[in-house]
Amino acid sequence: APALRLRGCGGGGRGARLVFSCSASSSSPSGEGGFSGKVGFLGLGIMGAPMASNLIKAGCDVTVWNRTRSKCDPLLSLGANYEPSPADVASSCDVTFAMLADPESAVEVACGANGAAEGMAPGKGYVDVSTVDAATSKLIGKHITSTGASFLEAPVSGSKKPAEDGLLIFLTAGDESLYNRVASLLDVMGKSRFFLGDVGKGADMKLVVNMVMGSMMVSFSEGLLLSEKVGLDPNTLVEVISQGAISAPMFSLKGPSMVKAAYPTAFPLKHQQKDLRLALSLAESVSQSIPTVAAANELYKVAKSLGLADQDFSAVIEALKAKEEQNK
Numbered sequence: 001a002p003a004l005r006l007r008g009c010g011g012g013g014r015g016a017r018l019v020f021s022c023s024a025s026s027s028s029p030s031g032e033g034g035f036s037g038k039v040g041f042l043g044l045g046i047m048g049a050p051m052a053s054n055l056i057k058a059g060c061d062v063t064v065w066n067r068t069r070s071k072c073d074p075l076l077s078l079g080a081n082y083e084p085s086p087a088d089v090a091s092s093c094d095v096t097f098a099m100l101a102d103p104e105s106a107v108e109v110a111c112g113a114n115g116a117a118e119g120m121a122p123g124k125g126y127v128d129v130s131t132v133d134a135a136t137s138k139l140i141g142k143h144i145t146s147t148g149a150s151f152l153e154a155p156v157s158g159s160k161k162p163a164e165d166g167l168l169i170f171l172t173a174g175d176e177s178l179y180n181r182v183a184s185l186l187d188v189m190g191k192s193r194f195f196l197g198d199v200g201k202g203a204d205m206k207l208v209v210n211m212v213m214g215s216m217m218v219s220f221s222e223g224l225l226l227s228e229k230v231g232l233d234p235n236t237l238v239e240v241i242s243q244g245a246i247s248a249p250m251f252s253l254k255g256p257s258m259v260k261a262a263y264p265t266a267f268p269l270k271h272q273q274k275d276l277r278l279a280l281s282l283a284e285s286v287s288q289s290i291p292t293v294a295a296a297n298e299l300y301k302v303a304k305s306l307g308l309a310d311q312d313f314s315a316v317i318e319a320l321k322a323k324e325e326q327n328k
C-alpha cells in the first residue's frame with residue numbers, strides 16, 4: 001500500500017522551528033526521497049534490537065555492534081553485518097544510530113576508545129536515539145561534528161511494543177539536513193517525528209515527557225493500592241480509569257499485571273529513575289520546582305534498592321508496598 005504522509009510545520013517557542021511529520025503507514029526507506037546508504041546500529045537492548053530489526057526487514061543494509069556480542073546474533077540471522085567496534089561500524093556506514101542505556105554509555109560509545117567518533121568523517125551522520133540530558137547530547141555532538149560529520153539527537157517516546165511495531169515518536173534536534181536525510185529511516189521505526197531545533201531540545205522534550213510518565217505511574221500505583229485497601233477491586237479501578245478522561249494506554253496495558261504483582265520488563269525501572277534524575281537537574285537549571293517528580297524519584301530509588309532495577313518501571317508499586325510494611 002502506498003505510504004500516506006501527513007506533513008505540517010508549526011511555530012515552535014522561542015524562535016525554535018518545529019517540524020512535525022506523521023507517517024500513517026510503514027514506508028520503504030529506499031523509495032523516492034529515501035535513504036540508499038549503509039546504516040550502522042550500536043546498542044541492541046530492549047529498544048535497539050527491534051529498531052534495527054525493522055530497518056533490516058524494510059530492506060536496509062544494516063551493520064550492528066553491541067557490547068555483549070551475543071545480542072547481535074538474532075540481527076545477523078536477519079541479514080545484518082557485524083563490526084567489532086563502534087569505530088568500525090561508523091567507518092563502514094553512511095549513517096550510524098546509537099541506542100544506549102544512559103549518558104555514561106552514550107558518551108563512551110560515541111567518544112571513548114574505538115568509539116564512533118573515531119570512524120566518523122565528512123559526509124557521514126550520527127543519530128543518537130538514547131535518552132540522555134542536553135549537556136551529554138551536546139558533548140557527543142561536539143565530538144562527532146569535530147570530525148566533519150553531522151549529528152542529530154533523536155530520543156524516542158514509546159516502549160518495547162511500539163519499537164517492535166515501528167510506532168515510535170522521534171524527538172529530534174540538531175542538524176536539519178541530517179534529519180531530512182534519515183527521515184525515511186525514522187519513518188520505518190516510528191509513526192511520527194518532531195524536529196525541535198538546536199541540539200539539546202530533543203533531550204529536553206524527552207525528559208519532560210518521561211517525568212510526567214514517571215509521576216503518573218506513581219499516582220496510578222497509589223490508586224491501585226488505596227482501592228484495594230478500602231475494599232474495592234483494583235481491576236475495576238483499571239476499567240473505570242480506561243473509560244474516562246484520564247484513560248491512558250499505559251494504565252490499561254500495565255494495570256492488570258500490576259494487580260498480579262507481575263512486572264515484565266518493557267521499560268526498565270533503572271532507566272525511568274535515570275530520566276527522573278535528569279529531569280530534576282533540568283528543572284534545577286531553570287529554578288523550576290517539580291515537587292511531585294522529586295517525590296516520585298525517591299520511590300524509584302527505593303524500588304532500585306529493593307532489587308527491582310531491571311524490572312519494568314511499574315514495579316515502583318512495590319516501593320509503596322514496602323513503605324506500608326515499614327509503617328505497620
Ligand SMILES: NC(=O)C1=CN([C@@H]2O[C@H](COP(=O)(O)OP(=O)(O)OC[C@H]3O[C@@H](n4cnc5c(N)ncnc54)[C@H](OP(=O)(O)O)[C@@H]3O)[C@@H](O)[C@H]2O)C=CC1
Nearest residue numbers: 043044045046047067068100101105131159160266267271
Ligand atoms: N525500554 C523502553 O521502553 C524505552 C527506553 N528508552 C531509552 O532508550 C535507551 C535504551 O533503552 P533499552 O533498550 O530499554 O535499555 P537496555 O538496558 O535494554 O539496553 C541498553 C543498551 O546499552 C548498552 N550499554 C549499556 N552500558 C554500556 C556501556 N558502558 N558501553 C556500551 N554499551 C552499553 C547495552 O549493552 P549490553 O547489551 O552489553 O548490556 C544495551 O545495548 C535508554 O536511554 C532508555 O532510557 C526510550 C524509550 C523507551
Ligand SMILES: O=CC(=O)O
Nearest residue numbers: 156157158159267
Ligand atoms: O522512555 C520510555 C518510553 O516509554 O517512552
